[in-house]
Amino acid sequence: MFSLSDTRRCVWVNGPVIVGAGPSGLAVAAGLKEQGVPFVILERADCIASLWQKRTYDRLTLHLPKQFCQLPKFPFPDHYPEYPNKKQVIEYLESYAKHFDINPQFNETVESAKYDEACKLWSVETVSPSGCKVEYICQWLVVATGENAERVVPEIEGLENFGGEVIHACDYKSGENFRGKSVVVVGCGNSGMEVCLDLCNHDAKPSMVVRSSVHLLPREVFGKSTFELAMFMLKWLPLWLVDNILLVLAWMILGNTEKYGLKRPSVGPLELKNTLGKTPVLDIGALEKIKSREIKVVLGIKKFSCGMVEFVNGEKLEIDTVVMATGYRSNVPSWLQESEFFSENGFPKTPFPNGWKGKEGLYAVGFTRRGLSGASADAMKIAQDIGKVWNEDLNKKNRKSLHIEDAFDILIGGPRIF
Template sequence: MDCSREIEGKQAHDPLFDKIMSKSSRCVFVPGPVIVGAGPSGLAVAACLRSKGFPSMILERSSCIASLWQLKTYDRLRLHLPKQFCELPLMGFPSEFPTYPTKQQFIHYLETYARKFEIRPRFNETVSPADYDKVIGFWRVKTVGKKLEETEYVCRCLVAATGENAEAVVPKIDGMGEFGGDIRHTSHYKSGKEFSGKKVLVVGCGNSGMEVCLDLCNYRAKPSLVVRDTVHVLPREMLGKSTFGLSMCLLKWLPMRLVDRFLLIVSRLMLGDTARLGLERPELGPLELKDLSGKTPVLDVGTLAKIKSGDVKVCPGIKKLKRHTVEFLDGKMENFDAIILATGYKSNVPSWLKEEDMFSEKDGFPKRPFPNGWKGECGLYAVGFTKRGILGASMDAKRIAEDLERCMKEKAAPYDHHQRSVLLLKSSSSSPSP
C-alpha cells in the first residue's frame, strides 16, 4: 500500500485533516512501518522488512543501537546461550566468535548487522505518545528530541520493539534512605573493581545476580546473595553440549516433563543438592516453569562453587535497612558497604503506547501468549515480548515481515515490487538523516 499516496488522498478529501496535522510542530509521513526501539528486536524487524523491499523507520530514545547492551550491562557479560540460538534473521555470527560471545563481540555483531541492512535509526527521539487516529486511519507517533523539539510521525503500521527490558525494576525497601552506602541497580554496575575489599549485598538470584557475585569474588570483594524465592540452577553444559541446545533437541522427541526430569537428574549429579546451599528448586521443572511464567533458569558459570566454598554467602529476604546495616526476615542483622539490585527489568509499553486491546496495562506484555502475541489490530505489531530471548524476537520479526508482504499482495497492484523499490529509494533519500 502506497502510504504517502493514501495520506495525500485523505488530505485532499478530508477538511479535518489539515487541522489534525497542524497540531504538531513538525510532521513526517513515513511510507512504511515505524519501529519503536533499536535493540536486537527492532533491528531484526527492519532487516526482515528490507529483505522484502519494504522501507521502515526506527525511533530510538538513546544515542546508539542496543543501548541496554552498550550502556547498561556489566563488563564480564557474555551471551548465556550458544551463539547459534542468538542470531538475528538473515545473518549469522562470524565463525571465529566463541560459542558464548562476549558483550563487546555481540555489540560488534549488531553494529555490523545494522550496516549490512542499511539500518539508520533516528536516535535521541523519545516516543510519547503513540496512538491510532481513527479519523485519518493512521498511527500518530509523537517524539521529543534531545533539545525538546517535537516531531510527529504518521504511518500505516507501528511495531513496538522496546522489548521486555526497557526499564530497570528498583524495589522499594524500607529504610533505603537511611542506609548511607551505595545502592545501585545492575544497570549501573560495570565491574567489581570499585568494590574490592568491601562487603556487598546482591539482591536477586537470577543469572545477573549470580554472575555479579562471581565478578565481585574475582575482585576480592565479599559478596552475599539475597535469595527471596525458589530457583532452578542448571549447569551451562551437559554431556558435552549446551544445556539449552540439549533441551531443544530432546523436546523434539520427548514430552516437556520428561525432559525436565532428565535435566534435574543430571543437574543433581553435576551440582549436588542446591537446596542445601539455600537455593531451593520450584515444584515445576525448569522448562515447564519457563513456558508458563517466562522465568529463566540460572545457567551456572562458576558462582555455585563460590557458594559451596563460602566465598558467597546466601541470605534470606530483606526486612529493613538501617545505617550500613541490613535486617533480614529471619531477624539477623549484618553490616554492608553497598547493595547491588539484580532485580531485573520490565516493559514500558503502557507509558508510550495508547491502546487497550493488544498490550496489558499491568505488565506491558501482549495479552495473547506466545506464539500469538505479535500481531494486533490496525497495523499494530509487537516483537521482543515472547520471554524467549533473541530466538523468540527473531521468530516474531520474520512473522511480521511475512504478514505485511501477504497483506500487500492481497491489496494487489498498488504495492508491487517495482513500487516497493521506488518507495525504498524515496524514503532513503528524503527521510531526515539520523
C-alpha cells in the first residue's frame, strides 16, 4: 500500500476484490478462505447484510425452509425454526462472518470499476463518507451487489401533489405507526402481501394495488414446504407438469383467487420464475384478509391528488400513506464499466447456471433469481475457480524458488546449513 495524497490511497490486492458484503459476498469470501486465497471485501454500508439489517420489515421471515437458504459449509443452527425470522437470519449471517473471520471494509462505496487491458488488472475506485478515495488494484473482481441493490419507485401521476407520507417497503418496519390509517400498498408480491397483512394486524386499513397477474401458492402443502415439494417433483417430472400439479394443489387449498382480483398469469409459476425471474407469492395469511375484505384489492392507480388516490375504475379514496412495495433493481451499470458480461439491466447476459463467470477475471454472484440457494451454488464455483488459479500460480512460484536455491547450492559447492 502507498499513499498518493492525504485523501487518496492506492492499494494492491493479492487476491480478488469482492464488491458487497451481503450473503453472496460472504459466501464467496468463506470459500476463498478455505482455498487459502486472500481478498478484500468492500461494503458501502456500515454492517454486513445491510438489506436484512436496515431495509426489511420487523415481521419478515424466510419464505423457504432454512435448509434451502443456508450458506456453504455452515448450516443454520438446529434449534432455529424451519422458517427463521429476521433477527435469527441476521444472527446467522453475523456468525457466518465471524466463523470464517471475514472482515469487510465498511463505508466504502464503489464509484467505478474497470479493466486495464495494458496492465491486465482491475481498478476499483471507492469513496468513503468523509471523502477519502481509495483505488484497489486486483487480478479478479467479484460483483456481489446482488439483485436488490436499489429500490424501484414508479412514476405515478400526481404523486408529488399527494401531500401524505410516501415510503418504499424498504423503509417500512411495522404497522404500529399506522393504526386507524388508510394505506395504499402499491405491489402484490411477497413484500406487498406481507405489508398488507401486517397493517391489518395493527388495525390499519390497507388497499393493495394489483397492477399485473400474480401466482399465489400456499407456503405449505399437507404440512410440507411447497418449494421443497416442487424441487422433489422436478427430479422426476418435466417442469410443465410440476407447474400444473402446483396449480391444482393451489386451487384445492386456496380456492379460486381470481374472483378476489388476483388473476393468474398464463405461464406456470416455475416457468415464469425461470424465464422472467418473477417469484410466486407464498401465502402466509394475507389471502384470508383479502377474502374477508380487510385487505382491499384494487386493479391500478390512475392518479394521486391532495390526500386522495383515484383508481383506474374511477373510484376515489381518501388515504393517509402510500407504501411502494415495488421491488428493487441491480445497480451494477452505475459503477461497472463493462458491457460484454453484464446487460443494461445489471444482470449477467448468460442465464443460470452459467452466469457466474465472465472474462478477464470478472465474476458475478447473487444474480441467479434463485435466492440464497442460487447464490451459494455460484459462490462455491467462483471460490474454486479462483482458488485453482491461485494455487497453481503459488506452486509455480515455489518451484521457481526451489530451482533458484538449487542453483545457489551448486555455486557455493553444496547445500546450505543454517
